[in-house]
Amino acid sequence: MAFIDPYVADDKATAADPDWWRGAVIYQIYPRSYQDSNGDGIGDLSGIIHRLPHVASLGVDAIWISPFFTSPMLDFGYDVSNYRDVDPMFGSLGDFDALVSRAHELGIKVMIDLVLSHTSDQHPWFQESRSSRDNPKADWYVWADAKPDGTPPNNWLSIFGGSAWEWDGQRMQYYMHNFLTQQPDLNFHNADVRRELLDVTRFWLDRGVDGFRLDTVNFYYCDEKLRDNPALRPEEVNDKTAPSVNPYNFQDHLYDKSRPENLEFLKAFRAVLDEYGAATSVGEVGDGQRGSEIQAAYTSGGDKIHMAYDFDLLSNTFPTGTHVAQVMETAEKGASDSWPCWAYSNHDVVRHTSRWNLSPEAHRVYTALLLSLRGTACLYQGEELGLTEAYVPFEDLQDPYGKRFWPKFKGRDGCRTPIPWNSDRINGGFSDGHPWLPVAMEHVAQAADTQDASDGSMLNFYRDMISFRKGHPALLKGEFKVFEARDDYISFERRHGNVRLFCAFNLSDEPCGVTLPEGTWTIEHDAPFTAAETVADGDTKLPAWQALFATA
Missing domain, CATH: 3.20.20.80 (Glycosidases)
Structure with missing residues (x-):
């Protein structure tokens, strides 16, 4: 076989x-x-x-x-x-x-x-760019002159700490880096x-x-x-x-x-x-x-x-x-x-x-x-x-x-x-x-x-x-509308075509009541959660840290 x-x-x-x-x-x-x-x-x-x-x-x-x-x-x-x-x-x-x-x-x-957005400073593009101000890739990165007092061109900061500008003694200009100094930013203004x-x-x-x-x-x-x-x-x-x-x-x-x-x-x-x-x-x-x-x-x-x-x-x-x-x-x-x-x-x-x-x-x-x-x-x-x-x-x-x-x-x-x-x-x-x-x-x-x-x-x-x-197209591509939300609970409806899927989540360690929207709802018992109590008159109870899914 x-x-x-x-x-x-x-x-x-x-x-x-x-x-x-x-x-x-x-x-x-x-x-x-x-x-x-x-x-x-x-x-x-x-x-x-x-x-x-x-x-x-x-x-x-x-x-x-x-x-x-x-x-x-x-x-x-x-x-x-x-x-x-x-x-x-x-x-x-x-x-x-x-x-x-x-x-x-x-x-x-x-x-x-x-x-x-950026390369390594070891990339051949940057190695060529830093070699002079008139080479074919001179404008491939974000370069700028120092201010008259030698400080960086502006106040931009790096996510990894410090200025977003690093001085390059070879080209005698600053280059921009949003991250490490070894990660120069490419110049997207260059076609x-x-x-x-x-x-x-x-x-x-x-x-x-x-x-x-x-x-x-x-x-x-x-x-x-x-x-x-x-x-x-x-x-x-x-x-x-x-x-x-x-x-x-x-x-x-x-x-x-x-x-x-x-x-x-x-x-x-x-x-x-x-x-x-x-x-x-x-x-x-x-x-x-x-x-x-x-x-x-x-x-x-x-x-x-x-x-x-x-x-x-x-x-x-x-x-x-x-x-x-x-x-x-x-x-x-x-x-x-x-x-x-x-x-x-x-x-x-x-x-x-x-x-x-x-x-x-x-x-x-x-x-x-x-x-x-x-x-x-x-x-x-x-x-x-x-x-x-x-x-x-x-x-x-x-x-x-x-x-x-x-x-x-x-x-x-x-x-x-x-x-x-x-x-x-x-x-x-x-x-x-x-x-x-x-x-x-x-x-x-x-x-x-x-x-x-x-x-x-x-x-x-x-x-x-x-x-x-x-298994539920409503969860994949359906419309979304919040029904009720508080700090320890949220419920919303997903709708795809004629199918409505109600989703409720108890975000606490205490049971909570759930009120479903108008309609005839069937609890989805194939969901990987403890089943809620049977829906009666649009209300049910949801155990601690549990979710409820129901279709109409």
């Missing part, structure tokens, strides 16, 4: 659906920490291939792979020195092609992380830069990728006049984009990012993707004041990027029912045809189960809430295991961001530690070598093999909830 892979998708019709991304579930893989295949302590592309059956078993639609391009790795791949090759620590282009092929066999689409980056996009599309996550998508352009950013009033300061210890938060970033010229580039980018039929894109919007507005502007009209996310649900603000309702209301007001992408965790923030101090029961109900909102959902590797933020001592710290602001801000390493696969293997089965970041011992007890065998595990809950979502 021939072996039949249980994870291979049997619905080939979805492969060509240009609208597949709408309502999809995307699983983010941080390759350094997913699976090491060669014993060097660093995850790689071959390791991802080995673990793709785990991804397929979740039922997700796509993976987003964080950068694996050639890089000096000062910002762990977000400082690219060659956009068209794989860094040897991760493998080769052949390994990437094999990954795409295997993912597609399993019915998983592949999205990769494009870092277009040659834009054309080259669109060619990079085509290179990966030609290799079979299904889409892109666009790093810092609102940072592409800066003000040509290099005007100073104004200060924010104290009551306007927030930590959505940078940790609270960072003075970057004190400015209203009107001129160093989120410029109106970006819309035209995003239209050109979308035109390239449309050449390939079903390719998609999701942009990361980092803006503490206007994130939702930018998100809507970038995804409306059907001629720019497909979807975007800001940091409303990735911030430290606890997601009470009231807060979630406000976030959704703001998103819905932005533009009727825009499309958001929602996530609680990723490689840049403290894992949400620690950030919000969630119990396993609370983690489950908040997962159900995420997977019920209008938009596409992003899951970050390890959250399906219920992983907490790992403690990484200073001597093991790798993240330059954490080293700069330690100890008030410990950086991003705590959410990047290796995934535990096997409870009885060294390093949780991640690597036979010394891991680049320590494996958290408390995570090993939550290893995937242990949870896979337990019906009541967090892993199997994620599988069940994603399956439930995929």
